[in-house]
Amino acid sequence: MAPKTDSIQSVNSDVHIENLIITSSAFSNNSRIPKKYTCDGKNISPPLSINKIPDETKSLAIIADDPDAPINVWTHWLMWNIPPAGKIMEGSVPGREGMNDFLHHQYGGPCPPNGTHRYFFRVFALDNTIDLAAGATRHDLEVAIKNHVIGYGHIIGLYSRLQVAVL
Secondary structure, three states, X not given: OOOOOOOOOOOOOOOOOEEOEEEOOOOOOOEEOOHHHOOOOOOOOOOEEEEOOOOOOOEEEEEEEXXXXXXXXXXXXXXXXXXXXXXXXXXXXXOEEOOOOOOOOOOOOOOOOOOOEEEEXXXXXXXXXXXXXXXXXXXXXXXXXXXXXXXXXXXEEEEOOOOOOOO
């Protein structure tokens, strides 16, 4: 189970970690994620921009999750070995994808069962590339990046599904 915080101390405890600036042209931090990027729309990943990437970065990794899921943190997307170019285009797969909690190795958009949930798009700048097969789990990725994180940032999006009243 992933922690319910945005702390990354468990993946890198003895190195200074630079703050990455993560933005999206689709939504602002702590604002609503457009339907297009959810299970109620096209279910494609939103565009992300990553700024202040350290010069020594060899690759990026993403973990997108919902810490408000009813039982445990729900992992929506895992991707690693992303070139540190600073942009991830909408619906693109510039790296290798892992197994999310929907049991797919692809992006799975927000789809909360009730209420408004927060969705963290966590980006890690790494001092190496990751030797994991496609379909690896979140745990596998967290173990692989341990002690290789040199930068971290996130953007939070919000989403709730329309509730239809039954008469």
